Amino acid sequence: MIRTHEAGTLRKEHAGQKVTLAGWVARRRDHGGVVFIDLRDASGSAQVVFREEDHAHDLRAEYCVKVTGEVRQRPAGNENPDLPTGEIEVVASEVEVLSESAPLPFPIEGSSGVSEEARLKYRYLDIRRQRIADALRIRSQATYLANEVMRERGFVYVETPNLTRSTPEGARDFLVPVRLQPGNWYALPQSPQLFKQLLMVSGLERYYQLARCFRDEDLRADRQPEFTQIDIEMSFVDQDDVIELGEALIGRIWKETLGYELPTPLPRMTYAEAMARYGSDKPDLRFGVELTDLTDYFSGTSFRVFQAPYVGAVVMPGGASQTRRELDAWQEWAKSRGARGLAYVLVQEDGTLGGPVAKNLSETELAGLAEATGAKPGDAVFFAAGARAASRDLLGAARLEIGRRCDLIDESQWSFLWIVDAPMFEEDGEGGWTPVHHPFTSPKPEWADTFQDNPGEALAYAYDMVCNGMEIGGGSIRIHRAEMQQRVFDVLGISKEEAESKFGWLLEAFKYGPPPHGGIAYGWDRVCMLLAGGESIRDVIAFPKTASGFDPLSGAPTPISPEQRKEAGVDATPKGDRPEPAAQQS
RNA sequence: GGUCCUGUAGAGCAGUUUGGAGUGCUCGCCACCCUGUCAAGGUGGAGGUCGCGGGUUCAAGUCCCGUCAGGACCGCCA
Numbered sequence: 001m002i003r004t005h006e007a008g009t010l011r012k013e014h015a016g017q018k019v020t021l022a023g024w025v026a027r028r029r030d031h032g033g034v035v036f037i038d039l040r041d042a043s044g045s046a047q048v049v050f051r052e053e054d055h056a057h058d059l060r061a062e063y064c065v066k067v068t069g070e071v072r073q074r075p076a077g078n079e080n081p082d083l084p085t086g087e088i089e090v091v092a093s094e095v096e097v098l099s100e101s102a103p104l105p106f107p108i109e110g111s112s113g114v115s116e117e118a119r120l121k122y123r124y125l126d127i128r129r130q131r132i133a134d135a136l137r138i139r140s141q142a143t144y145l146a147n148e149v150m151r152e153r154g155f156v157y158v159e160t161p162n163l164t165r166s167t168p169e170g171a172r173d174f175l176v177p178v179r180l181q182p183g184n185w186y187a188l189p190q191s192p193q194l195f196k197q198l199l200m201v202s203g204l205e206r207y208y209q210l211a212r213c214f215r216d217e218d219l220r221a222d223r224q225p226e227f228t229q230i231d232i233e234m235s236f237v238d239q240d241d242v243i244e245l246g247e248a249l250i251g252r253i254w255k256e257t258l259g260y261e262l263p264t265p266l267p268r269m270t271y272a273e274a275m276a277r278y279g280s281d282k283p284d285l286r287f288g289v290e291l292t293d294l295t296d297y298f299s300g301t302s303f304r305v306f307q308a309p310y311v312g313a314v315v316m317p318g319g320a321s322q323t324r325r326e327l328d329a330w331q332e333w334a335k336s337r338g339a340r341g342l343a344y345v346l347v348q349e350d351g352t353l354g355g356p357v358a359k360n361l362s363e364t365e366l367a368g369l370a371e372a373t374g375a376k377p378g379d380a381v382f383f384a385a386g387a388r389a390a391s392r393d394l395l396g397a398a399r400l401e402i403g404r405r406c407d408l409i410d411e412s413q414w415s416f417l418w419i420v421d422a423p424m425f426e427e428d429g430e431g432g433w434t435p436v437h438h439p440f441t442s443p444k445p446e447w448a449d450t451f452q453d454n455p456g457e458a459l460a461y462a463y464d465m466v467c468n469g470m471e472i473g474g475g476s477i478r479i480h481r482a483e484m485q486q487r488v489f490d491v492l493g494i495s496k497e498e499a500e501s502k503f504g505w506l507l508e509a510f511k512y513g514p515p516p517h518g519g520i521a522y523g524w525d526r527v528c529m530l531l532a533g534g535e536s537i538r539d540v541i542a543f544p545k546t547a548s549g550f551d552p553l554s555g556a557p558t559p560i561s562p563e564q565r566k567e568a569g570v571d572a573t574p575k576g577d578r579p580e581p582a583a584q585q586s
Numbered sequence: 587g588g589u590c591c592u593g594u595a596g597a598g599c600a601g602u603u604u605g606g607a608g609u610g611c612u613c614g615c616c617a618c619c620c621u622g623u624c625a626a627g628g629u630g631g632a633g634g635u636c637g638c639g640g641g642u643u644c645a646a647g648u649c650c651c652g653u654c655a656g657g658a659c660c661g662c663c664a
Contacts, residue, residue: 033621047624061614078622086624103615106597110625112613113598117656170664190664217663218587336589337660438664547657 002066002098008044012087014071019090021046022066022098024128025059026109035059039067039090042133046085047074050092062101062108062128068094116538121552123543135532135540138257142528143210145253146230153245155206155232160195162188162212168502169439171215174225182569188214188226191521193438194506196233197478200517201509205235210524219547221536222470222526230527232475233519239461239477242520243268243418246465246473249522250416257531260414266465271422275389279314279396281422284469285415287408289314291395292373294383303360305343310388313373314395316402319380320346320354327355330382333401339394343383347375357383400469416467424451424460425491432493437462439488440506441476442518452487461518472527475520482510 003022010019023041035056037048048067050056059065069092080086105121106114108128119126126132150157166173166187173187189195191213199207211231219225230249234242243265251262274283277290292313298306327344334342345361346354353366361369375381382398384391403409424443425433433455435441442461443451451458462476479485485507489499499507525537538544545551565571 027624027626029623029626031621031623031626032619034623035621036623036626038624049622052621075622078624080624083624103596107614110613115593115597115656118597120656167664171662193664215663218661220663221658223663332590435664441664546655548655550655552656 003041006043007039007041007046008085010046010071010085010088010090012073015073015088017071018068019071020066020068021048021090023064024101024108025061025063025065028056028059028061030057036089037065037067037092039065044084047080047083047089048092049089050095056092056095059095059097060101062104064098064101066096066098067092116546117552120538120544120546123553127542132539135528135534136542138532139528139540141257142253142531143524145256146210146249149249149252150208150232153206153248155208156204158199158204158207158209160189160192160209160211162214164189164195165505167194169435171217174214174216177568177570179568181574182572183574184569190215191229192231193440194503196231196519197440197506197514197517198509200233200235200478201512201514203235203515205515207234207519208232211521219545219549221538222529224525224537224541224544225549227537227541228524229521230524231519231521233517235515235517237477237516237518239420239463239518242475242477242518243463246475246520246522250465250473250527253527253531254414262414262416266416266418268418268420271419271459274419275392275396279312279392279394279399280469281419282464282466282469282471283396283417283419284400284403284409285417286410286413286468287403289317289399289402289408291392291399294372297368297372298365298385301365302362303357303365305357305360306383306385308385308387308391310391311383311385312391312395313381313383314399314402315373315375316380316382317376317406317408318378319344319382319402320348320378322380327380330398334394334398337394337397339384339390342394342398343385345369345381345383347377347379347381349377351377355380414468416465419464419466420462421459422462422464423456424458424488425455427456433491435488435492436460437474437476439492439494439503440478440485442479442484448484452491455491463520465520465522467530470526470530471523472530473520473522475518477516477518480510480514480516482507485510 003020005014005019005021007021007023021039021041023039023045026038026040026045029036033052035050037050037056037059038045039048048069067090069090071088071090073087074089104125106118106125108125127136163176163186166175166185167190171190173190176186176188178184178186192209192211196207209231211229212226213229214226216225217223232245234245247262247264247266251264254260254262269283271281274281276293277283279291294311294313295309298311301307330344331341334340343357344355345358347370348354351370353369358366369381370376373381382395384394421444423436424441424447426436428434437460444459444461447458460476463474464471465473479488494502525540528540529537532540534540543551543553549557560568
């Protein structure tokens with residue numbers, strides 16, 4: 001090794017030892033006759049002292065250097081109790097510049113903000129910064145822990161293909177042209193869903209993988225075109241078994257990275273309850289502010305707007321003192337979400353009700369409103385009326401916005417829960433049904449025989465783990481009987497031929513004694529983002545892409561040359577003697 | 587596909603409302619001074635296509651139109 005010690009590990013016990021360090025010049029404090037360098041390596045940093053004969057004057061920020069010198073306790077009064085190495089310093093006797101650094105595009109040390117674009121373009125420098133380096137380390141630690149838990153429980157790590165077949169359901173696929181078979185295309189997997197079910201047919205019984213997944217959809221702070229899941233599947237289990245495993249996995253990770261004891265078993269809430277109380281299938285329980293259903297309350301109202309299939313409300317504490325401008329801003333906010341507006345009533349300090357909606361309500365309606373919604377003097381009550389799902393969505397979003405604006409969210413808190421009993425199907429807007437989860441999700445046992453008769457009410461054997469208002473994992477018990485699978489396809493309007501063409505390879509496998517099985521997948525980037533305290537999954541991805549899918553570092557994606565285009569067979573027509581590739585969704 | 591915010595020196599910002607010479611702040615950079623700092627300090631200096639294109643105007647960083655890039659959100663993401 002070039003060095004004998006790591007800078008961040010030096011303590012006063014090392015005093016008197018001759019050491020050689022290697023790292024980067026983090027900070028330079030040049031006093032002319034004496035120069036201090038903070039030498040940073042992966043372990044931390046230590047102060048190196050140079051005397052004038054040492055030529056340290058020419059060292060610059062982020063030069064990569066090797067320093068030999070003697071560790072000594074700092075002179076009395078010069079200790080720095082804020083630093084782990086603050087009791088010692090290294091008196092340099094030799095210094096070698098291993099490589100110089102050009103002036104930096106942004107500061108490595110210090111906490112000043114830097115644009116996302118600059119950070120991604122020079123991501124390798126961004127990772128030198130403490131915050132990102134820490135985030136990547138905590139991700140690594142979490143990954144080790146996950147592997148430990150899975151190993152202890154006898155799971156088999158299996159890698160599934162990244163070059164695979166396009167799947168017709170779900171997200172848009174990334175496609176890869178195939179030179180050997182011009183006109184035919186691989187798809188990158190949206191998840192290893194079908195392969196992991198095949199591995200259950202194979203009898204592995206317990207499978208897991210840190211799987212790369214690819215989805216060609218628009219990006220968000222918590223979405224990248226490629227991302228990682230911890231993908232898990234188990235045979236001969238029911239929902240409680242998978243939930244127990246999920247809690248053991250997340251519990252170990254939170255305990256050993258953050259020292260947080262997961263309060264297991266985690267609370268479970270049905271999808272229906274979550275939607276009714278919080279207007280969300282991933283409620284943030286770090287604060288209260290629940291929705292109230294006022295449909296019955298306003299069932300006889302003469303106010304036309306509230307003559308709707310659903311009327312609900314959410315209370316903004318202290319909201320009555322908002323200015324006209326702030327209340328107007330709520331209208332704009334609601335419109336930006338596709339609503340017509342956000343009706344409101346202000347509860348004045350004397351208990352009277354104000355706001356434009358109040359005069360449309362009857363004496364009786366006004367009299368009981370505060371009690372019905374739980375509003376107190378000084379609060380504002382926001383209403384949504386219309387279709388139930390859309391109205392609850394709006395109120396749920398308003399609830400989160402209230403939480404943010406009123407600073408009701410305790411950021412130091414962890415709120416974990418399971419959302420269970422999601423519906424199997426939802427209306428696709430064209431008179432048909434579409435799966436809420438995916439078409440291989442089993443109904444709950446009580447719906448096993450009858451789901452096809454009431455598709456809108458049938459409950460799925462599915463579960464999502466929610467943390468701080470974010471879905472971090474989700475899974476289900478799968479269908480393993482052909483007869484039941486056929487009934488699901490019938491509800492979805494998928495013909496036998498269509499099912500054969502799209503999923504034939506899975507259905508074929510399921511002819512050979514498939515075991516009952518189920519699983520779960522955790523969004524690993526989101527999990528690590530929560531552990532690292534980040535705002536975006538980009539914080540825990542070494543080389544992420546921008547919101548338009550561009551990588552400012554490598555410049556990807558790029559056009560291809562006409563030669564590449566020809567060779568890849570991008571424009572070729574497939575030969576007819578192959579099975580029809582699954583139709584692409586546009 | 588849509589809505590909103592942002593774009594001014596290497597970095598972070600102010601200036602845009604009410605048009606008047608690239609006017610300014612913090613950090614960094616370069617040179618010099620400085621023997622106990624740890625966000626060291628001091629003196630001096632360099633550094634600008636105000637994202638890009640067009641328009642209005644005697645005059646545009648500032649107003650208008652378009653466009654590009656980044657970010658947030660809606661749609662979308664089983």
